[in-house]
Amino acid sequence: MKTRDRILHVSLLLFNEEGEAQQTAVDISNALGISPGNLYYHFKGKDAIIRALFDAFEEEMRVILRGSRGSVTSIEDNWVYIYIILEEIYDFRFFYRNLGVLLKRYPDLAVRFRALVAEQRMTILGLLDDLSKAGVISIDPRLRDALTEQIMLALTFWLEADALNRQEHDGADLIHRTVFQVMCLIVPYMGETGFDALSRMIDHYERATG
């Protein structure tokens, strides 16, 4: 593995586990067993590392978002799809843990992040449209936008909300609970079948978390 890739790999690990703000360029080079000078040979600094990590995240997320076009037509599909999005976010969770600080510090990333969020919003809207057309949900158009915003809120701040509620966390369980939380937002619009779907979801949730 080339040093450049090792730097990215270890940085992502450190940022996710210990928090981005806490790690200095020297910390990263120590973790890698290389000198700070060497680190600066490969990346101009922590900024460049973060930008490179964002490149990777952005590309992966765009692939996921574009993969939804017309392929999510049942509530089960929806469940799985939300799951996939959350897992991708979890892989780069350090971004979402300090969103405010990071976007203030890197205005260029803020622009790109906003564009990504916009595409995410369009995807969620499309998802709700597909579910409507398939007759799975029925929602007043005035409430549809509000629901979309709520789902966006959940998808964006689930990690921060969890950090607020507990000190430690179990990633798999947290993702699971968050999918459930998002699905609960949709249940009221499923009419009579909503309660059945909810029951099935709870079963599914209980089974997976023991």
Added chain:
Amino acid sequence: MKTRDRILHVSLLLFNEEGEAQQTAVDISNALGISPGNLYYHFKGKDAIIRALFDAFEEEMRVILRGSRGSVTSIEDNWVYIYIILEEIYDFRFFYRNLGVLLKRYPDLAVRFRALVAEQRMTILGLLDDLSKAGVISIDPRLRDALTEQIMLALTFWLEADALNRQEHDGADLIHRTVFQVMCLIVPYMGETGFDALSRMIDHYERATG
């Protein structure tokens, strides 16, 4: 106005407008027209200032939360009450802009903040219970907790979400939109009257924002 109070006042202003992370002890003393040494005479550092500001916020918020006991029985009351909570948060918005960083940096504040959030959650649950008993809403008990969490999410991360979507913001309009957003979460559980309530809310919203 005593210097101590002036420091707190100007610090809150700076933190809210420019961001807490960006302001150093020297910046604050410059803004006040006093020396850094003098600042350190009154407060041991930025930490002590932030703690003092949190004291104020915590006390004000607790008064608001305790004021809800049994006094919110209509959907209009609920609207007003959410409004009051959001305005209080807005006054100390710098806390909510960098929650993650702040709570990591000040573990003692994190403990107190979590307790405050817990009381907030109890208040929201109580609100929903009161609305249920008054026959205003009807909600499956399994969905009630999820709804509570969603409202908490909205109340806690509305400021960060807005910062993500725009560069600048109009406080009054943002608060208004957020109240609307929260109310939209409750509408599905209002049955037939929900649509009327929604229409009235939209009217109200349009009127207030022009």
Added chain:
DNA sequence: GTCTATAAGTAGATAGAC
């Protein structure tokens, strides 16, 4: 209470040898 001056500590960045 308030000032000036300065110490002490930390993060970021580069130069030059190997």
Added chain:
DNA sequence: GTCTATCTACTTATAGAC
């Protein structure tokens, strides 16, 4: 590519005069 050594810049915090 990688290292050691060092330098700059900045923030916090304190000492001592007024």
